[in-house]
Amino acid sequence: MLKIEHLKKRYKTGPWVLKDISFEVPDGEIVGLIGPSGAGKSSLIRCVNRLIDPTDGNIQLDDVNLSSLSAGKIREQRRHIGMIFQEYALVERLSVMENVLSGRLGYLPFWRSFLRRYPEQDIDNAFEYLERVGLIDHANKRADELSGGQRQRVGIARALAQDPRLLLVDEPTASLDPKTSRQIMRLIQSICREKSLSAIINIHDVPLAMQFVDRIIGLQGGEIVFDGKPEALTEDVLTRIYGDEDWTSVKPDEDDLENGEAA
Amino acid sequence: MRTWQRPHYLVPDKRWRIALWIVFALYLVIGISSVEVNWQRAYEGLERGMRFMEGFVNPNFSRRAADIYSGILESLTMTVTSTVVGILLSIPFGMGAARNISPKPIYLFCRSFIAVSRSMQEVIVAIFLVALFGFGAFAGFLTLTYATIGFLGKLLAEEIEEIDNKQLEAISSTGASWLQRVHIAIWPQVMPRMIGLSFYRFDINFRESAVIGIVGAGGIGATLNTSIDRYEYDSAGAILILIILIVLACEYFSGWIRKWVS
Numbered sequence: 077m078l079k080i081e082h083l084k085k086r087y088k089t090g091p092w093v094l095k096d097i098s099f100e101v102p103d104g105e106i107v108g109l110i111g112p113s114g115a116g117k118s119s120l121i122r123c124v125n126r127l128i129d130p131t132d133g134n135i136q137l138d139d140v141n142l143s144s145l146s147a148g149k150i151r152e153q154r155r156h157i158g159m160i161f162q163e164y165a166l167v168e169r170l171s172v173m174e175n176v177l178s179g180r181l182g183y184l185p186f187w188r189s190f191l192r193r194y195p196e197q198d199i200d201n202a203f204e205y206l207e208r209v210g211l212i213d214h215a216n217k218r219a220d221e222l223s224g225g226q227r228q229r230v231g232i233a234r235a236l237a238q239d240p241r242l243l244l245v246d247e248p249t250a251s252l253d254p255k256t257s258r259q260i261m262r263l264i265q266s267i268c269r270e271k272s273l274s275a276i277i278n279i280h281d282v283p284l285a286m287q288f289v290d291r292i293i294g295l296q297g298g299e300i301v302f303d304g305k306p307e308a309l310t311e312d313v314l315t316r317i318y319g320d321e322d323w324t325s326v327k328p329d330e331d332d333l334e335n336g337e338a339a
Numbered sequence: 340m341r342t343w344q345r346p347h348y349l350v351p352d353k354r355w356r357i358a359l360w361i362v363f364a365l366y367l368v369i370g371i372s373s374v375e376v377n378w379q380r381a382y383e384g385l386e387r388g389m390r391f392m393e394g395f396v397n398p399n400f401s402r403r404a405a406d407i408y409s410g411i412l413e414s415l416t417m418t419v420t421s422t423v424v425g426i427l428l429s430i431p432f433g434m435g436a437a438r439n440i441s442p443k444p445i446y447l448f449c450r451s452f453i454a455v456s457r458s459m460q461e462v463i464v465a466i467f468l469v470a471l472f473g474f475g476a477f478a479g480f481l482t483l484t485y486a487t488i489g490f491l492g493k494l495l496a497e498e499i500e501e502i503d504n505k506q507l508e509a510i511s512s513t514g515a516s517w518l519q520r521v522h523i524a525i526w527p528q529v530m531p532r533m534i535g536l537s538f539y540r541f542d543i544n545f546r547e548s549a550v551i552g553i554v555g556a557g558g559i560g561a562t563l564n565t566s567i568d569r570y571e572y573d574s575a576g577a578i579l580i581l582i583i584l585i586v587l588a589c590e591y592f593s594g595w596i597r598k599w600v601s
Contacts, residue, residue, distance in 0.1 A: 125512055127511065151514045151515075154513065155513060155514035159513075161505060161508075161509055163505060165505040165509035167506050167509075167510065167527050168503075168506070168527075168528075169530070174523075178513060178515070178523050180513075181513045181514060181516075181523065182513050182514020183514075186516060186518045186522075189519050189523060190522055234513070244512075
């Protein structure tokens with residue numbers, strides 16, 4: 077269970093990018109975080125694994141208070157939090173396998189990763205994750221030889237290799253075509269279901285979010301302006317989040333939803 | 340009909356622009372005319388210059404063969420050892436001097452060390468170290484090592500500051516330690532360029548080893564200096580040809596390696 081209480085964030089003396097954010101994510105729930113650019117989505121998920129430090133408030137994962145940990149202790153907690161990035165953020169010059177195994181770094185002493193002497197169990201698991209994301213034949217390719225969708229699958233396998241209790245997903249589909257986007261979202265969803273993992277997914281694409289998440293949180297100007305089921309996301313709510321616009325073409329129609337699930 | 344002219348952003352006023360150009364031209368004329376040329380001396384020197392060229396066309400490899408051989412060998416030893424030690428030391432200095440991965444005090448220390456190393460030309464360092472350690476290859480080895488740290492350290496630091504930060508962020512988010520981040524997220528990004536620059540520095544160190552030999556820091560430079568002092572231009576020509584050949588060989592080899600690693 078992830079519990080965020082009164083989270084606030086400002087950079088140096090700039091404006092508040094997060095103003096008093098509080099919500100809980102029970103185990104196994106997939107939360108979609110939507111909102112306009114600059115609403116603080118990215119800052120919010122980076123506060124959770126402390127890639128940026130919150131200015132105020134509490135973030136608690138199970139029984140550990142993440143927001144008060146020292147720099148040394150946070151490393152031990154980060155390994156339980158998998159992160160998936162917008163532009164995949166793979167180490168381009170390393171092989172697919174090395175990228176997946178890099179998910180184990182938090183568990184290993186330096187000499188093991190330096191000599192590439194990964195424990196057998198880690199290697200065996202890495203192969204399993206590659207199989208799960210459908211890239212078992214590409215293990216020894218360099219990451220920069222893969223297509224966008226394949227790279228994002230490697231990113232997912234890397235996050236899985238951490239054996240995480242929580243997934244933070246930052247715009248996973250922003251650089252992918254619509255079909256690949258759906259496949260990636262479906263993969264993330266089914267993996268969360270299999271392992272009853274909870275996830276927070278930043279996403280721009282509202283119909284895609286509504287199709288694959290259990291709950292939607294709408295951020296606007298650093299504040300939560302909506303928190304509820306995807307079905308409750310009406311035109312009024314979208315206007316509250318994004319501002320005035322004709323939303324009729326954005327909402328997925330029934331056909332679309334059915335096709336998506338069948339494919 | 341509308342017209343358009345590119346506006347002058349630097350000096351908008353046309354009269355000022357003309358005035359500045361005139362001042363610059365005047366300065367150039369006065370500057371050049373203040374360089375004294377002794378045409379008489381230049382004419383006399385022509386003959387010696389011709390002898391030098393002749394020596395270059397008819398090099399004599401045999402008269403000082405033993406000196407040349409040991410000089411080249413010493414230069415190559417100096418080059419290899421100082422390049423290797425310089426690379427090894429430039430890695431910690433370069434990492435320390437990269438703003439994005441080092442704490443402020445370490446950053447300032449490494450940056451200043453590199454700046455000092457780069458501000459002093461090899462010959463000046465060599466004169467100082469020869470005074471300190473006496474004539475010979477050891478002073479040369481230290482000089483070239485010192486210069487290599489400054490050169491590679493600066494370029495490595497810049498390379499690290501320009502890495503793709505997302506890859507580093509992703510590796511940090513797995514809970515990797517500082518060393519693991521450097522090794523897994525940063526090293527693969529800077530490695531090809533680092534290897535290319537190391538070979539380039541090898542070239543430079545060999546050429547410099549010939550120059551610093553002239554001030555007593557060992558190597559082929561000492562032999563070259565003796566030959567020129569004794570007006571043995573044919574031997575000097577032979578040495579220069581050997582230096583050119585070795586530098587060409589290094590160039591070819593490093594180009595091939597760089598293509599292979601990238």
